[in-house]
Amino acid sequence: MIHKVNITNNSFNPQTLDTVADALIQTGYIVLKDVLENNLLISLQQRLQQIPAQQWQQAGIGRKQDCQVNTDIRSDEIYWMTRNNEVEAKFLDCMEALRSGINRRLYLGLFDYESHFAIYPKGSFYQKHIDALKGKSNRVLSTVLYLNDNWQANYGGELLIYKDSYSEAVHTISPQLGTLVIFLSEAIVHEVVKANRERHSIAGWFRVNNSHTNQIDPCL
Secondary structure: OEEEOOOOOOOOOHHHHHHHHHHHHHOOEEEEEOOOOHHHHHHHHHHHHHOOHHHOEEOOEOOHHHOEOOOOOEOOEEEEOOOOOHHHHHHHHHHHHHHHHHHHHHOOOOOEEEEEEEEEOOOOOEEEEOOOOOOOOOEEEEEEEEOEOOOOHHHEOOEEEEOOOOOOEEEEEOOEOOOEEEEEOOOOEEEEOOEOOOEEEEEEEEEOOOOOOOOOOOOO
């Protein structure tokens, strides 16, 4: 289900938010085109390229003390975003507008957002999985923003969405610059097929706070 949405001021307008909320109710996911302004996308591309190689880490499977690196399942490299960088902060502001708008429409109790840049080197992939086991994680809503110019079909690296763990893919998404995918973390089975050249994205998760204190649950 692909929607092309034209917005201004680098934020999510009410019509866009209504469309996102309806799709999450009906299918559990949505693919948006051109939601973020081109200037921000270019700045995010440049920011990713500026991160020193030694600051990237091999992505793991699982969370907190259960996190393990297994390159037979997942072979991307990640860099966690913060508000200490102006470009990252602008992107996080956009996601805050999305969080607030979805909360008003779906009452999900989304508390905060964590995200990282991701590089899939040539030959990298991420096997079929879900982002959150039901009742075992505070991740509720996942997002993926792609940062690749002129991505061609023979480059691979598509995101595949499945109805369940046993079915064929119901949606194939090319990682083209500016494409934003939003989906329910516990419900949507997905996979990144092997990339035939380096592939760039931002993955993120809106979370609820399962802590009984005033402190938010720790992230990965």
